[in-house]
Amino acid sequence: MARFFVDANTLVSGLLFEGNESLLLDLARLGVCELVTNEYVREEVRDVLSRPRLGLSGVEPEGAMALLARWVTIERDPPPGLVVAARGRLPDEDDLPVLIGFERSGCEFLVTGDRDFRERVPKAITTRAAIRRVFSDLESD
Amino acid sequence: MCAQIPELSASWRGGASREPRGGPPDWTQPEPVFDGPFKSKDSLCAVVESYIGKVSSAGQLTLPKRIRKALGLKGSEYVEVALLGKAVVIRRLREEDELLDTLRRKVKKSGLTRARVRELVDEAGRKAWKKRYGQAAR
Numbered sequence: 001m002a003r004f005f006v007d008a009n010t011l012v013s014g015l016l017f018e019g020n021e022s023l024l025l026d027l028a029r030l031g032v033c034e035l036v037t038n039e040y041v042r043e044e045v046r047d048v049l050s051r052p053r054l055g056l057s058g059v060e061p062e063g064a065m066a067l068l069a070r071w072v073t074i075e076r077d078p079p080p081g082l083v084v085a086a087r088g089r090l091p092d093e094d095d096l097p098v099l100i101g102f103e104r105s106g107c108e109f110l111v112t113g114d115r116d117f118r119e120r121v122p123k124a125i126t127t128r129a130a131i132r133r134v135f136s137d138l139e140s141d
Numbered sequence: 142m143c144a145q146i147p148e149l150s151a152s153w154r155g156g157a158s159r160e161p162r163g164g165p166p167d168w169t170q171p172e173p174v175f176d177g178p179f180k181s182k183d184s185l186c187a188v189v190e191s192y193i194g195k196v197s198s199a200g201q202l203t204l205p206k207r208i209r210k211a212l213g214l215k216g217s218e219y220v221e222v223a224l225l226g227k228a229v230v231i232r233r234l235r236e237e238d239e240l241l242d243t244l245r246r247k248v249k250k251s252g253l254t255r256a257r258v259r260e261l262v263d264e265a266g267r268k269a270w271k272k273r274y275g276q277a278a279r
Contacts, residue, residue: 009262015241016248017255022241030223030230040269047265048258055251056244063240070237080277093278094270113259138226 002137003034004130005102006072007112008044011037015049015064020127024111024134028071033134035072038101042074078104091116109133204231 004024014021028035045068048054049061056064068074078100086096095117102110102123110117110124118124125133196202204214212233214220221238223230248258270278 008265009259012258012262013255016244016253016258018245026223027225030225030232032225032230040273043269043273044262044265047268048261051261053251053261054253055247057247060240060244060247064244067237067240077273080274083274084277087278092266094266097270097274135226138228 001032001034002109002130002133003036003105003107005036005098005105005107005110006041007037007098007110007114007117008041008048009113010111010127011041011045011068011072012048013113015045015067016054020131024127024131025071027131027134032138033130036075036105036107037072038075038097038105039077040097040101042068075101075105077101090120 006024010021010024013019014025024033024035027033042065046061046065049056049064078097082100082104083096086100087093090096090099095114098110098112099117099121102121108123109130110121111127111130112118112124113127114124118126190207192205192208194202194205204212209215212220212231214233219234220231221234223232
């Protein structure tokens with residue numbers, strides 16, 4: 001089964017909008033692929049969902065976080081030493097915990113909507129490419 | 142991706158003695174028999190418990206009791222039928238689908254675009270970096 005490391009934008013988009021990202025979450029719910037992320041990404045997602053601008057109320061943000069906990073494997077954050085040592089590999093240092101998290105996770109691919117990321121990390125792919133891989137695996141079984 | 146299933150009824154057979162492609166199975170027995178899981182070579186069925194069933198000319202089928210129990214289906218309930226390549230996955234419609242619908246409806250109503258949400262994610266990333274790695278990065 002395909003294992004993908006997913007960034008915060010992929011998860012937030014999957015929760016809040018219909019589209020490729022929600023389809024990828026659905027595939028993970030169905031158990032035909034595994035999504036992995038880390039605490040750092042989870043915190044980013046939680047932060048976005050708690051913004052009043054989204055218009056969510058009461059327990060809805062936490063409810064959404066609970067859904068993620070069911071569908072996505074959450075790994076521990078990479079140690080600070082490793083993250084700091086990776087400085088310079090990406091233009092935005094706040095993306096480093098995602099990159100190092102991916103490399104430590106053993107996942108085949110990192111799914112991200114960030115073009116900068118994809119240009120610098122050969123194993124970083126779009127959500128659409130990830131979905132294609134899942135269906136291709138299903139059809140070749 | 143969601144689909145509503147009307148009333149379901151048909152026959153199912155499970156058990157290693159039945160071959161999926163070795164000729165038509167015997168459907169003469171009036172009551173469903175569930176001898177155990179059947180292992181198919183097709184797609185997902187190679188790794189999961191599966192049963193051979195018959196779909197009526199009206200497109201109806203009955204889920205085996207064991208499957209209904211595993212899904213937590215009691216009495217009359219809606220399920221979702223998802224087409225995955227050449228396989229079909231049936232799952233119970235859950236409260237989580239309702240929550241997702243609510244989230245998406247509210248966000249749509251708020252007028253937030255994907256691009257704006259991406260900006261919010263970037264802001265959240267900067268905050269998380271500062272909180273978790275800021276000290277080590279100094």
